[in-house]
Amino acid sequence: MKILSNGSAYGLRALLYLAAKGDTREFVSIGEISEQLDISFHFLTKVLQSLSQKDILVSYRGPNGGVALARAPETIRLSEVVLILEGEDYFEKCLLGLPGCGDQAPCPMHYRWKHWKASIRSEFESTTLADLKEPELLKHLRWAT
Amino acid sequence: MKILSNGSAYGLRALLYLAAKGDTREFVSIGEISEQLDISFHFLTKVLQSLSQKDILVSYRGPNGGVALARAPETIRLSEVVLILEGEDYFEKCLLGLPGCGDQAPCPMHYRWKHWKASIRSEFESTTLADLKEPELLKHLRWAT
DNA sequence: TTGTTTTAAGATTTAATAGTCTGAAAACTG
DNA sequence: CAGTTTTCAGACTATTAAATCTTAAAACAA
Structure with a gap:
């Protein structure tokens, strides 16, 4: 991973x-x-x-x-560094790589993934x-x- | 991501x-x-x-x-599929890419990362x-x- | 001023990932 | 049997990420 x-x-x-x-x-x-x-x-x-x-x-x-x-x-904050080096859309991407995936048209993994992503994001944002x-x-x- | x-x-x-x-x-x-x-x-x-x-x-x-x-x-299980396609060491890798990182010689992110990794892994293992x-x-x- | 040490910028090379193509081999159809 | 449809196996090409190399520009020191 x-x-x-x-x-x-x-x-x-x-x-x-x-x-x-x-x-x-x-x-x-x-x-x-x-x-x-x-x-x-x-x-x-x-x-x-x-x-x-x-x-x-x-x-x-x-x-x-x-x-x-x-x-x-x-x-x-770690998040700031990562967003600069990986790109601003770092926390936006679909796990299955589907460009149109989102709350409107969720892929089968969307909500689970959204949840994990958010928790990692908040850790990155709160860690300096x-x-x-x-x-x-x-x-x-x-x-x- | x-x-x-x-x-x-x-x-x-x-x-x-x-x-x-x-x-x-x-x-x-x-x-x-x-x-x-x-x-x-x-x-x-x-x-x-x-x-x-x-x-x-x-x-x-x-x-x-x-x-x-x-x-x-x-x-x-998702974990089974991912391990086959990504390699058996998928859940073992250090966030900072350090080959020697582990409980013995933890990088500054090791324990946090270990924790997140474990939670994603267990989700992958329990989702079919x-x-x-x-x-x-x-x-x-x-x-x- | 001339030379040295350092970052800046970008061209070039190498390696890894992603994707394409070709020629089989297996299974069916008539 | 000959022809078609499919997966199988592996060579090939293209694209992106990673790493290297070269030349410049800034700052200092003698």
Whole structure:
């Protein structure tokens, strides 16, 4: 059950890395993040770029440059990040992929699916980066030492 | 939020079509299903073949041949179908895509995700084709008339 | 100013998914 | 038997997602 694309997962991991790293508002280079989390540098750059364009990150070029959270971790909700990276219709899609499915013309799975989707959505909306910040982060944001 | 591949969605729709079509144990041609549900014939053939190899469908060649449910709709659970079409590890994957994530080395989302996954899984396990059988099926298994 | 470090932008390549096509093999029909 | 209808098996093509590469632009440092 893959509900996030690689890009979204990478983006979330990078944000959690930043959130956990510290309250020091210093820029962290994408090189460091990609190395620590073992994510392709160029691909991660692209993902983080789209977060920089949307008030999730701020970026700065040159030596000692990098990216930093644009706002306090308490105010960055998972839902916001996912909608940016996966598209605004992320929570709208029919389980069976039927474009016309909805309350008017529900597919056989519609109401059940609607229910699960809503519960995941509300979790994503009520969970912020701060809620997931943890001390042992590095150990848990990559798959090997 | 696309949690099923196109192939799985097509397979489920075809099964629901068969289930709703009738308790008459007649073979229904894949041509009819693909036409009624507006799914590529050849692609659907491939999907249904893998269900025929796994005791979900039985198939028969020649005139008046086709496919039919191998068992009563009450006994065919969504989870079974999805595991066949998406792979046995469908309910095992980490939200952030980390291969080593688990109770021993949980990623920041692990326990939340584990919880949601379990609830969807149990719904898939307790829902059978019979539960989803509905009279107005055709209207709701395709997106246009 | 020249060189280094960093993000930005976008072209290109690779891999995975989705979909198409062709030629069988099985079962029926006359 | 010859011809038709169907599934079966696998090669092939197309589309999208994922990853890489290249060149630029911004910021700093000597």
